[in-house]
Structures are given as structure tokens and as C-alpha cells.
């Protein structure tokens with residue numbers, strides 16, 4: 283697979299999956315992160331057309347760029363007030379991560395319920411027709427194809443798409459979330475799952491997000507105008523209550539001695555993790571490209587993540603002078619033991635498929651006498667426990683949190 287700057291004129295190439303490309307994109311975006319972003323961010327001018335949004339999400343989601351460095355960079359240019367809207371959007375990501383982190387059982391129940399829905403053959407026929415873009419609703423069908431082709435959709439379009447999926451097509455939001463997991467380059471357990479719940483009206487109870495034809499016509503610059511086609515007076519989707527909130531799992535003291543460092547797709551920037559002085563004797567990467575969805579993961583999305591992991595591994599390999607193999611979860615114990623490691627350290631994986639795989643691998647590591655130690659970033663540990671209620675409540679903490687951005 284080749285990666286170039288995105289230019290959708292017939293053929294789309296995803297953005298290059300490297301930190302350098304993310305930094306270049308950030309530098310190019312910074313001048314527009316103030317008023318231009320606030321004014322233009324809701325407009326989707328169509329694939330390939332210049333847009334007011336940053337396109338940074340695949341980099342942020344895989345932590346090739348850190349939220350804190352993106353926030354610092356826009357503040358340096360615009361001040362916190364001048365870039366308020368953009369900063370707030372980055373904090374939506376942090377908020378969703380924290381909200382799910384405090385309620386991990388929601389992820390487990392989503393996966394169980396999704397597996398059960400997929401047993402319903404008639405339902406799957408309807409859902410797959412929608413995924414192929416064969417519903418007869420012009421905008422929706424175009425967006426389904428755009429997502430499969432490009433691995434992304436504009437935020438406003440994701441909202442319209444999810445709303446039409448739930449309320450006009452009357453399909454379960456869980457199948458729609460799985461469709462997004464199959465294709466998005468920025469597929470993220472918390473942002474995707476909770477945004478679908480938000481649209482369906484079960485995240486903020488009884489407040490479904492309603493896609494309206496007039497709003498679509500306005501913010502697509504008239505490319506679509508689905509008047510008379512959409513259900514604009516829906517009932518919110520009935521859902522079980524979210525699970526009780528829990529506290530963040532504690533992190534043990536750092537192990538000493540010989541350590542094996544494991545990278546994974548949830549945090550590919552080892553920078554900022556305070557690894558200097560540690561005795562790293564083995565390096566490896568966890569390969570999980572297909573684990574994110576129940577349906578088939580697109581080669582484009584899987585390939586992006588694989589290439590991002592490979593790039594980070596080869597940088598770490600040069601820095602530590604060690605080989606850096608890509609490993610399946612059940613190969614971790616032998617890899618660490620054969621290198622003489624006394625423990626495995628890994629960046630903290632928030633709730634999602636990587637955390638699931640690490641938990642499953644942990645028993646085998648313990649069996650080999652190896653502890654798995656997760657390194658949680660200080661800013662995550664500071665922000666996530668604040669995601670107890672709605673975003674409005676969380677937002678009140680942003681001024682104080684900005685003072686702590688490293």
C-alpha cells in the first residue's frame with residue numbers, strides 16, 4: 283500500500299502513517315486553528331475539497347501526535363481564547379476516552395450485544411445493503427461509499443450518517459458503529475462507540491441527534507438536499523442504563539531490572555513516557571489490525587495501522603539497537619522470556635480491543651513469571667477521572683487543565 287497526501291480526484295491515497303507526516307499536517311493547519319476553524323468546521327465541502335478541519339484524527343488516535351502537543355501548538359499561535367473551539371474539540375476526544383475508561387463494562391456489553399445482533403440474518407441483509415450504499419437515499423449512499431473509499435468522513439457527515447442509519451433506516455446503532463470500525467483510519471473505541479450512542483439519544487438521554495434536510499443542504503454547500511426523505515421526528519432509541527461508574531485501575535510502581543517494551547496501536551509515540559534510564563532488553567509490537575470490528579476490516583484501515591506500527595517500531599529499533607518484531611498476543615510470553623526480560627512494559631491501552639488483548643495475554647505472561655506493567659501518561663491520569671458526568675460539566679475543568687499541559 284502506498285501513502286501520499288490525500289487528493290481525491292478519482293483515486294484516494296490515505297495520509298502517510300508517520301509522526302513526521304502528522305507534524306507536517308499540524309504545521310500546515312495551525313494558521314487556520316483559530317477563527318477559520320470555528321467558522322468553517324461544520325461545513326463538509328466534499329471529499330478532496332479544501333476544508334476547515336485539521337484531518338489530524340488518525341495521528342491523534344494512534345498517538346503519533348499527542349493531544350497535549352497539538353493543544354500547545356495552537357495556543358502558541360492563537361492563544362487559548364483564539365483557538366477555543368478547536369481546543370474544545372480535542373477535549374471531546376479526551377472526555378470520551380475518560381468517560382469509557384470509567385465505565386469499561388459498556389464496551390463489553392456492546393461487543394456481546396453486537397455478536398447477538400449479527401445472528402439475525404434478515405437484519406444483516408438490510409444493514410449490509412446500507413453499508414454498500416444501496417438504500418436509495420442519495421446522500422447516505424454517497425457517504426457509505428466515501429467512507430469505504432477514503433477511510434474517513436467529516437464530523438458533521440458522521441453525525442448525519444449515524445442519524446439516518448438509526449432513525450430513517452431504523453437499523454441498530456451497534457451495527458453502524460461496527461461499520462465505522464471496519465473503515466475509519468481513526469477508528470477509536472471511545473470516540474466511535476460513544477458518538478453513536480450520542481446520536482441515537484442514549485448517551486444524553488432523550489436527546490437524539492436529528493439529521494435535517496435543510497441542515498444537510500446548507501452544510502454540504504448544496505451537494506445534497508434530501509427533502510422529504512428523512513425521518514425528522516424520531517423517538518430516541520431505548521437502551522439499557524449505562525453500567526455503574528468505577529475508578530481508574532491503579533498503576534503499580536515501575537518494575538526494575540531487564541524490561542521488554544511492547545508498542546501497540548493505541549499509543550505509538552513512546553515520547554513523553556519517561557523511558558530513559560530503563561534497561562530495555564527487548565522490543566516488540568502487538569499486531570491486532572482485525573480485532574477492532576466484527577465485520578471485515580478494510581485493507582486500507584488495517585494497512586494504515588500496520589504501517590504506523592511498523593514505522594514506530596523501526597524508530598525504536600534504531601534508538602535501542604534492538605530487533606523489533608511484530609507479535610501476536612500469544613507470542614508475547616516467549617518473546618519476553620527468550621530475551622531474559624523480568625517484566626513487560628507497555629503504554630497504557632484505554633478501553634478497547636488492545637486492552638482486551640493485553641488482558642487476555644496477561645495470564646500467559648504471569649504463567650511465565652512475567653508481570654505486565656502499563657505506563658499511563660500523567661495528563662490522561664489527570665483528565666480521565668473528571669469525565670464523570672456530561673461534557674458540559676467536564677468543560678468547566680478545561681481552563682485549569684490547560685495550565686497543566688506539558
Ligand SMILES: Cc1cc2nc3c(=O)[nH]c(=O)nc-3n(C[C@H](O)[C@H](O)[C@H](O)COP(=O)(O)OP(=O)(O)OC[C@H]3O[C@@H](n4cnc5c(N)ncnc54)[C@H](O)[C@@H]3O)c2cc1C
Nearest residue numbers: 335336337338339371372375437440468469470473474477
Ligand atoms: C458517529 C461518529 C463516530 C465517530 N467516530 C470517531 C472515531 O472512531 N475516532 C475519532 O477519532 N473520532 C470519531 N468521531 C469524532 C469526529 O468525527 C472525528 O474525530 C473528526 O471528524 C476527526 O476529523 P479532524 O481530525 O479533521 O477533526 P478536527 O475538527 O480538526 O478536530 C481536531 C481533533 O479533535 C478531536 N475531535 C474533533 N471532534 C471530535 C468529536 N466530536 N469527538 C471526539 N473527538 C473529536 C479529534 O481527535 C480531531 O482530530 C466520531 C463522530 C461521530 C459523530
